[in-house]
Amino acid sequence: MDQNTLNELITRSKRSDGNAFRQLVECHQSMIYSLSYRLLGNEEEAKDAVQETFIKVWMNLKGFDTNRKFSTWVYAIATNLCYDKLKSNKHFSNSLPAEILNEVISNEDVEKKMIDSELGALITALTDELTPKQKIVFTLSDLEDLSTEEIVQITGMTANQIKSNLFLARQALRKKLNSYQNGK
Amino acid sequence: MENKLIRHLKEAKPVLKNPESLTDSIMDRINLLPVHKVSPLLIWTRAALSSAAVFLLGLFIFQQTEAQEAPIASSTPKPIIENKIEVDSTCIQTLNDDHSNAIETYLCYMQQNSIENELFKTYPLQKN
Numbered sequence: 672m673d674q675n676t677l678n679e680l681i682t683r684s685k686r687s688d689g690n691a692f693r694q695l696v697e698c699h700q701s702m703i704y705s706l707s708y709r710l711l712g713n714e715e716e717a718k719d720a721v722q723e724t725f726i727k728v729w730m731n732l733k734g735f736d737t738n739r740k741f742s743t744w745v746y747a748i749a750t751n752l753c754y755d756k757l758k759s760n761k762h763f764s765n766s767l768p769a770e771i772l773n774e775v776i777s778n779e780d781v782e783k784k785m786i787d788s789e790l791g792a793l794i795t796a797l798t799d800e801l802t803p804k805q806k807i808v809f810t811l812s813d814l815e816d817l818s819t820e821e822i823v824q825i826t827g828m829t830a831n832q833i834k835s836n837l838f839l840a841r842q843a844l845r846k847k848l849n850s851y852q853n854g855k
Numbered sequence: 856m857e858n859k860l861i862r863h864l865k866e867a868k869p870v871l872k873n874p875e876s877l878t879d880s881i882m883d884r885i886n887l888l889p890v891h892k893v894s895p896l897l898i899w900t901r902a903a904l905s906s907a908a909v910f911l912l913g914l915f916i917f918q919q920t921e922a923q924e925a926p927i928a929s930s931t932p933k934p935i936i937e938n939k940i941e942v943d944s945t946c947i948q949t950l951n952d953d954h955s956n957a958i959e960t961y962l963c964y965m966q967q968n969s970i971e972n973e974l975f976k977t978y979p980l981q982k983n
Contacts, residue, residue: 689882696878701871708869717869718877725881730888790867797860813861845857 672698677741685732692732696725699742703749709810710753711760712795720756724749740824746817747825750807757803797847801840808833809840 672680677698683691703724707717727748735744798806807826811817812833817825822833871877 689885692885693878693882696881697874700874700877700881704871704877705869709864714872721877722881722884726884726888729885790864790869794864797864814865816865841857848857848860 678737681732681735681737681741684729685735692729695728695741699745700725702742703745706746706749706810706815707753708791709794709814710750710806711756712791712798714791716756720749720752723752727752743821743824746811746821747827750811750825754803754807757806797844798840800843800847802836804828805836805840805843808836809844812837813841 677695680691680695684695700721703721704717707720707724708714711717711720724745728745731748735741798809801809804826808822808828811822811825812819819830819833822828823830826833828836
């Protein structure tokens with residue numbers, strides 16, 4: 672979707688045009704689902720997060736500054752919602768799903784896709800010991816491939832906080848993989 | 856191993872099954888949200904009441920200002936009856952002060968009568 676069309680849809684949605692907002696949802700929901708799934712590791716929770724995100728977008732659209740990037744703003748709302756869910760979720764320590772992990776590590780073909788349930792199980796197990804902030808920074812930076820500047824805008828953290836959280840997240844991940852390899 | 860795993864995780868994007876139904880449920884929830892629309896009648900009533908309040912306040916201030924300025928305006932000719940009472944009391948006081956001077960009292964009345972006559976002449980003008 673080009674910028675002019677997007678701006679037009681935003682303007683119409685601000686005037687409570689449901690059809691325009693529907694197009695905005697259709698255009699951005701996959702992106703938000705992907706982020707929510709990677710953070711929450713569960714299809715139902717991810718869908719709930721997508722719904723809540725777009726309801727918040729609709730309710731706050733009148734205050735949206737059109738000079739900002741719309742996708743970054745939607746990302747920020749979704750990330751805040753997932754952060755609250757991660758904080759309230761009970762913390763379980765999961766052991767790594769050996770079969771999936773072995774398949775991933777032995778498989779040279781990166782393009783080969785994992786099915787969503789495998790991906791969810793793997794992400795949940797890998798990141799279960801990370802704090803919500805570390806998990807968010809790791810997901811946005813390493814999985815969603817966003818720049819530090821964008822993560823600053825989304826999370827409201829400083830660049831240094833992002834760097835330190837990312838460092839700690841990678842360190843925890845490495846530690847988990849090493850312990851898995853040593854125990855094999 | 857770590858980098859390879861991250862690369863795999865990055866490539867494996869979660870796929871949203873049945874996106875139309877998710878869009879529909881989002882739009883359904885949005886349509887259920889309460890709409891805070893103000894009726895035009897309420898807008899006009901508010902405007903009319905505000906205008907009336909401003910008008911009444913202005914009128915009150917105007918009347919207060921007029922009331923304060925009233926003593927200054929009293930230098931203008933007084934109504935005839937009010938003036939007559941003042942004339943009588945002046946002559947009676949003179950009479951009480953000096954019982955023997957009947958001529959002076961008579962002159963006082965004569966003088967006041969001439970003033971009154973002048974006032975009666977101007978009565979039609981005052982009435983207008």
